[in-house]
Amino acid sequence: MADINADTPVIKRLGSGGTGEIIEKKSRFIGVAEPVATAEEALSFVNEIKKKHYQARHNCYAYSVGLTEPALRYSDDGEPQGTAGKPILGVIEGSGVRNIVIVVTRYFGGVLLGTGGLVRAYTDAAKAALDAAEIALVQPLLVARLTFAYKDVDKVTRCLEEAGISNPETEFMENVSYTVRIPEGITEKLFTDLRNITGGRMDIKEMEHIIG
Numbered sequence: 001m002a003d004i005n006a007d008t009p010v011i012k013r014l015g016s017g018g019t020g021e022i023i024e025k026k027s028r029f030i031g032v033a034e035p036v037a038t039a040e041e042a043l044s045f046v047n048e049i050k051k052k053h054y055q056a057r058h059n060c061y062a063y064s065v066g067l068t069e070p071a072l073r074y075s076d077d078g079e080p081q082g083t084a085g086k087p088i089l090g091v092i093e094g095s096g097v098r099n100i101v102i103v104v105t106r107y108f109g110g111v112l113l114g115t116g117g118l119v120r121a122y123t124d125a126a127k128a129a130l131d132a133a134e135i136a137l138v139q140p141l142l143v144a145r146l147t148f149a150y151k152d153v154d155k156v157t158r159c160l161e162e163a164g165i166s167n168p169e170t171e172f173m174e175n176v177s178y179t180v181r182i183p184e185g186i187t188e189k190l191f192t193d194l195r196n197i198t199g200g201r202m203d204i205k206e207m208e209h210i211i212g
Contacts, residue, residue, distance in 0.1 A: 009185070011067060011211055012097045015136035020128020024121040026109025031129030033102045039065050039073070042101040046075075049103040057108040060122060062089035063101035067140055067211060070098055079106075083118035091126040097135060099211075102126045138211045141181040146194065147203040148176055155197045163190050181210070 014035035021030045032049060036042045042063035050059045062074035062085050072093075074085030088102050104125045113121060146168075148156055153176055160168065160178070163186060168178035182190060194202050 010137050010139055012095065012135055013099050013138055013211065014097060015134035018129050018131065018133030020125060020130075020132045022121065022124050022128055023109075024117065024124075025111040025113055027111065027113065027121065028107040028109065029121050029125035030105040030107075031102060031125035031127075032105075033100060033126075033129040033133045036063065036065060036099055036101050039063065039071055042073075045101050046103055049105060053105040053107075055107075056105045058084065058106040059103055060084035060088060060106070061101060061103040062086075062092055062126075064089075064092050064097070065099055067098055079118060079122075080115060083115055084122045087119050087123040088126040091123060091130060095130055095135075097130070102129055104129070140184045141210050142184050142187050143179065143181055143207045143210060144187075145205040145207055146178045146180060147205070148178075148194075148198050149201055150176055152176075152198045152201070156194060156202070159190075159193055159197055163193075179207075184209070 014033060017032065017034040019030065019032050021028065030053070034045050036045060042065060046059065046061045053059060058077045058079050060075055060077045060079060064070040064072055072089060074089040076082070076084040084104065088104055092100055092102060104122050146156065156178065160166065160180060165180050165182060168180045171177040191204055194204070
C-alpha cells in the first residue's frame, strides 16, 4: 500500500466503532458508532441495535456512505421531527467521517425534554459515540495492473518506489505484471512516467477504486 500522499485528499473513516452514553433528566441515551461500507450494512446494523434494545422507546440513527458524494439518511424513529436523526447526521457531517452509521437508543425516563432538550441530548450522545471510536485517515486509491517486459523491471520498480509505492503483487509469465495501489492524486503523472520509461510498451489496466 502507498503511504499518505500530499497530492491526494485525505478521507476520515472509523478504524473501530465506539459507544458513549449520557443521562438527560432521567432518560438514558446510548450512542453507538460503527464503520460500514454500504447503506445495506448501515441498515443491518441499525436492525441489530433495535433487536438488542427492543425495550427502548426509540432507536434513532443517521449514516453517511460513500467517498465523494456520500449517501445520507436519518430517522427520528418516533421522536418529534428533526429532533433526533437530523442532529445525529449533523454530528457525522461535522466530523467529516465517511462510511459511518450512528445509532442513538433512548430509554425514556418519564420526563419530557422538549424540542431543544431532545436535539441537545441526541447530539451529545452521537458525539460521545464518535469520541469513543477510533478515527483513521485514509486516501482514495486506484488498484491497477501494470504489465511490461522483463527488461523494464528495474526501471519500473524504481519509478514506483520514487512515488512511494512498494511491494507490488507480482506475477511472472510471458511478461511481468505488478498489481499496485496508487493514490488517486498521482495516477495521471505516474502512468505517464511509466509509459515513458518503457517506451510506451506498458499495458495499464485500471481495476477498482478503494480507500486504504
